[in-house]
Amino acid sequence: MTVGQQPCKGLTVRGRAALALGSAAAWASRKAGRGEGSVIGGRITKRVAPSILAQLAAGKRTVLVTGTNGKSTTTRMIVSAFAGLGEVATNSQGSNMDAGLVSALACGRKAPYAVLEVDELHFAAVAKAVRPAVVVLLNLSRDQLDRVGEIGNVERSLRSGLAELPETVVVANCDDVLVTSVAYDSPHVVWVAAGGSWQGDSVSCPRTGTRIGRVGERWSSATGDFVKPDPQWLLGEDELRGPGGFRAPMRLGLPGAVNRGNAAEAVAAAVALGADPASALAAIEEVREVGGRYGVHDVAGRAVRKLLAKNPAGWQESLNMVEAGSVVISVNGRVADGGDLSWLWDVPFEQLRGKRVVVSGERAADLSVRLDYAGVAHELCRNPFDALAALPAGRVDLLANYTAFMDLKRCYEKWAAEAEGRELAHA
CATH class of the missing domain: 3.40.1190.10 (Mur-like, catalytic domain)
Known part of the structure; x- marks a missing residue:
């Protein structure tokens, strides 16, 4: 209340x-973190x-x-x-x-x-x-x-x-x-x-x-x-x-x-x-961002736009939004995502050919196999923040399914708070 x-x-x-x-x-849940x-x-x-x-x-x-x-x-x-x-x-x-x-x-x-x-x-x-x-x-x-x-x-x-x-x-x-x-x-x-x-x-x-x-x-x-x-x-x-x-x-x-x-x-x-x-x-x-989606944030010199996708139809729409030459894709398979990742084979990842792609997340290996069959050259780096660091500075589109997206959101908030703390310490 x-x-x-x-x-x-x-x-x-x-x-x-x-x-x-x-x-x-x-209240008790918030106090317990x-x-x-x-x-x-x-x-x-x-x-x-x-x-x-x-x-x-x-x-x-x-x-x-x-x-x-x-x-x-x-x-x-x-x-x-x-x-x-x-x-x-x-x-x-x-x-x-x-x-x-x-x-x-x-x-x-x-x-x-x-x-x-x-x-x-x-x-x-x-x-x-x-x-x-x-x-x-x-x-x-x-x-x-x-x-x-x-x-x-x-x-x-x-x-x-x-x-x-x-x-x-x-x-x-x-x-x-x-x-x-x-x-x-x-x-x-x-x-x-x-x-x-x-x-x-x-x-x-x-x-x-x-x-x-x-x-x-x-x-x-x-x-x-x-x-x-x-x-x-x-x-x-x-x-x-x-x-x-x-x-x-x-x-x-x-x-x-x-x-x-x-x-x-x-x-x-x-x-x-x-x-x-x-x-x-x-x-x-006037709506520019929804729950961390679509907004562009600076992460170590990279202008990162986060897109959420959870199923073949959603992934197709998100892939249609990709504009950057560098792309990170992060996929998990927890309860909230659904453990069955067979949908990966229905997503038209072929659209990413010619882009610099890094795959990450707990199910990065599954995604890597799918991209191999799609003919998309890519690198594998399970930690999405390390994946960002592997890309050149500039614009990056980051696509993730549900729990991967939430992990990224929490990691970004922690990273932003630490960066702000470092700036204040040196001020």
Whole structure:
């Protein structure tokens, strides 16, 4: 519980006690140096009061953001778009399962709005508890097979969850076949042509099993009864177009076509809750960094831009953003990453031919074998900071999967603090 914050009026006595215990656990975690404490605090709170999510969400206008890739970025964009509407509760640290959601709502109990990214497998239960005003569906593709399973199961789970939300506005990417299937039967859908270059998981119709045919930007099942809907929002060459003749240039501070699609859905979600589209887009354009991603930082004379990728679709989009001549790739295989790294063989690493590449991380050897087959000359250096030192000074793009990225973030923060200390000592 944040000091000075009044309990939510919808809280039961048990709910208030649960929040107090969760707050104490989070404080103890921080004091022990075990992290921010949001996860352990949320777990204890929910264990004591299983209905706490519904209690905390009562009275809020909530947006849930889900999909395989882009949840954190799109959530950050929507929060920015809401700047003129009021205070927003959000899980800015990316903890997108029950415990993280409880902590986010507990920290923003006075906020009239909540914007929460939600893990795909937890979506149905979370949506049933918080009754969102808006759901944003980004994309669906193969992810950690040893945790998530086949993508068809995820599609069916999300579709089932939406079936319980007849009053919710669904903002959905109609360029994604699986997302379209999830939202197809919902009574209040805002279709956004948000793009997406990955099509490896949508060669067949998720409803009939027949082949998906594509002609230009259109697609349909072989039976013709499942077709791409007409979008209300779509991206032009350099602009966003929307309902009522809305047109505005899009000049994002974040790179890549995928973030243009994320921004289009973020604007559509904000407008669904009453935001002005031009103001929402202008606020989104000011976003430059999300949880350490995309920002450029000086590391020992190298301008390093960090990109996060977790699955074949995400890696393809990140590779499309690579601009530097020097690249470091860091891959781990811990629980949060998924121990099955067979997805490495679906990533088009061939795009890196001709660049100076260094591979690192706990699974650097697996990655090295994949790059050998891709014909990408590279060096192997398991420590990513040592890998950076092996490259010439200048611009470097650093790509990492989840735990490798978090390791890098912590290493950079420690390195930056030590560098600042040395400068102060010599001042």
